[in-house]
Amino acid sequence: MKLAIEWFGNLCLIGGTIFWLWGTVQLLARRSVLFKLHGLSVSDTLGSLAIVFGLLVRIPAEWPLLLLAMISLAVWNTMLGYVLAYCSSTGGDA
Numbered sequence: 001m002k003l004a005i006e007w008f009g010n011l012c013l014i015g016g017t018i019f020w021l022w023g024t025v026q027l028l029a030r031r032s033v034l035f036k037l038h039g040l041s042v043s044d045t046l047g048s049l050a051i052v053f054g055l056l057v058r059i060p061a062e063w064p065l066l067l068l069a070m071i072s073l074a075v076w077n078t079m080l081g082y083v084l085a086y087c088s089s090t091g092g093d094a
Contacts, residue, residue, distance in 0.1 A: 005057055012054030019047030034085055041081035048073045 023043025027036050049070055056066040 009058035016047040016050030045077040
């Protein structure tokens with residue numbers, strides 16, 4: 001059972017890293033800046049949450065701190081994406 005939990009934690013860590021890299025590759029696409037920003041912010045948020053969840057599985061004694069990190073990531077990464085999209089659509093007059 002412990003081996004399965006370690007494998008699941010490693011899978012989350014690897015999956016989060018893949019999301020990070022996928023978001024970075026999206027910056028090279030020939031699309032609009034807002035499309036690139038959306039892809040980067042979504043993949044960054046999902047990748048970071050997967051990595052922190054993988055740590056939560058591997059280090060359950062630190063669950064209060066890791067849960068706080070997950071909530072903060074979900075809220076602040078989402079809000080930062082909205083603020084950047086708003087500023088880019090209004091020409092920077094926030």
